[in-house]
Amino acid sequence: MKRRAAAEANDEEEAFPRGRTGGDRGTARPPAEVAAEHDDGDEPLLDTNTKGRGKGKKGRKGEDEEDVQPLPQEIKHINRLRLIDVVEGTVLIGAVRDANEEELTLNLPYNLLGFCARAEALEVAEASEVGRASLPDLYPPGTVVVAVVIAVVELNGKTQRIEVSLRPALANAGLTAESLQQHMWLPAVVQDAEEHVLKLNFGVEKLVGLLKKSELSHLGGLPQAGTILMVAVQAVNAASGTVRCSLTSSEPIGPEPIEQVQLKAGLLVSARVKKVIYSDDAVAGLVTNFNGAITAILHVHHQ
Known part of the structure; x- marks a missing residue:
């Protein structure tokens, strides 16, 4: 029974090859090559240019040369000093x-x-x-x-x-x-x-x-x-x-x-509030900025 099941599985694999396209079995093809087969003047089915996607553009050469920058990790919770x-x-x-x-x-x-x-x-x-x-x-x-x-x-x-x-x-x-x-x-x-x-x-x-x-x-x-x-x-x-x-x-x-x-403990600074952090619909703290690019987090107990 096991041999028969294995043989049937091999037959199915031949009939429906996995991960293969056309007659190039066992060889991975570059995405640009696949896209070139469908290039009839319209947009390619697979866009290999990742530039400009953050602004909804298709990434054609010369349209948007700015790289997409990853978003900073969002602060959602402020812990107490333990x-x-x-x-x-x-x-x-x-x-x-x-x-x-x-x-x-x-x-x-x-x-x-x-x-x-x-x-x-x-x-x-x-x-x-x-x-x-x-x-x-x-x-x-x-x-x-x-x-x-x-x-x-x-x-x-x-x-x-x-x-x-x-x-x-x-x-x-x-x-x-x-x-x-x-x-x-x-x-x-x-x-x-x-x-x-x-x-x-x-x-x-x-x-x-x-x-x-x-x-x-x-x-x-x-x-x-x-x-x-x-x-x-x-x-x-x-x-x-x-x-x-x-x-x-x-x-x-x-x-x-x-x-x-x-920066020393006890310094008095003038800071600008950048964001208010909420937890369970209550204010949990603040994210502030002062003296250039320094970011400070204030727990609600110190506001």
Whole structure:
């Protein structure tokens, strides 16, 4: 029975050959050759020219030389920042939740917690006095900081602990005197005190910040050397390597195109909304554009 079925299948194959045209059995023919057989002045049955199809044209030579560009992938959903997304080197804005003499507990975006050891909350190398300072006095609850993830540690095989650093040398990595812009919001370390200003260290080579002491009058005293402050860049003199700073600023950085290395957590920018993302008929977030070709996605919780 099997032999008879195989023989019948062979007979059917001979009667109705698969994938063959005319008498050229077993030989694949170019599409252009097939189309040429039907070229009697009308359009070919098979159009081998893929140019111009996006505009409904037939693709004849010379009609449309522009290649069809693939559409960018459409953003349909915006995820929250999850613990699994946090890796070493991630830079986040945080606020001090609690402080003791050994470490700071920070509130990070999306209900995440960060933990900053004393050695990562101070620049002890700048001065020995700050090494004896009280962390709760330096970082009262609510203080806004820029935190850099230095490790994600697994505890008991279940929970994970995000360890961060506040050191400006890490947060400002990649910046240069030429790449600093007015109104950038950056961390800096108090390096020294002069008659009218404090000298600040951004962790950027050959760059010194200057902050007027008059801006610190509300603090009831000058911060010690080694204390980390958040300051706004007011003016940059790359030739002399000095940066005039302020403790307050509400202005965004300029609209000029910037490189990715210049993007730092906490920068205020002016963005244009390109698209509103919906999920179940509710707004889920925004797709925005700023400083040239930089695209940013905003989760609904941050609008």
